[in-house]
Amino acid sequence: xxHQRFIALLAGPRSGxxxxxxxxxxxxxxxxxxxxxxxxxxxxxxxxxxxxxxQGKEVAPEQxxxxxxxxxxxxxxxxxxxxxxxNLHKIVGRKAGSLPDYNYSTAMKGAxxxxxxxxxxxxxxxxxxVVPGNNMKxxxxxxxxxxRKKVVAFLRSITTRxx
Numbered sequence: 585x586x587h588q589r590f591i592a593l594l595a596g597p598r599s600g601x602x603x604x605x606x607x608x609x610x611x612x613x614x615x616x617x618x619x620x621x622x623x624x625x626x627x628x629x630x631x632x633x634x635x636x637x638x639q640g641k642e643v644a645p646e647q648x649x650x651x652x653x654x655x656x657x658x659x660x661x662x663x664x665x666x667x668x669x670x671n672l673h674k675i676v677g678r679k680a681g682s683l684p685d686y687n688y689s690t691a692m693k694g695a696x697x698x699x700x701x702x703x704x705x706x707x708x709x710x711x712x713x714v715v716p717g718n719n720m721k722x723x724x725x726x727x728x729x730x731x732r733k734k735v736v737a738f739l740r741s742i743t744t745r746x747x
Contacts (some may be wrong), residue, residue: 647738650731654708658723661742669720673698676743680715691717701736708732 651661658669666670670686678699681692695715697703703714709732711720726732 643738643741644734647734647741651738654731654735655727672739672742674743675704676701676740689719691715691718692719695724701740704736704739705732708735719729 625643635675641718649719649722655669655672659672660665660667661672663671663673664685665673670683678700680695680697681688692715707714708726710725711718711723726735
């Protein structure tokens with residue numbers, strides 16, 4: 585019965601009768617409230633954890649929040665979990681362009697440096713300045729120095745803690 589009601593909500597009224605309109609309005613209100621509640625739950629710092637909380641690691645929520653907002657669309661912090669961008673598991677100290685199971689740009693493969701905090705901060709600010717020809721398009725950088733520091737601190741915290 586619930587599935588039929590949900591489908592009826594999506595389809596809208598069929599007969600134009602008042603009870604159909606009432607069902608549609610009441611159901612859409614319910615759907616709006618539930619969608620808003622889910623959005624609030626998903627935006628809370630506790631639900632934004634990737635693998636650090638499951639491994640008992642403490643990460644400052646504001647650092648993880650900034651990472652999630654700026655980076656998580658393309659990157660994860662789980663080892664082996666590459667998406668549009670490579671995973672950032674233990675990025676601090678890793679050679680740029682070195683994950684064997686990710687197809688880096690030629691520029692990143694030939695970057696010739698190891699990621700440290702200063703290099704990460706500069707790259708997050710302006711990827712094209714640090715590695716011209718990288719594949720981070722359309723990302724152009726994170727303007728806020730404070731937010732860049734939070735992202736780097738988050739990446740450092742997940743790199744230095746043992747599982």
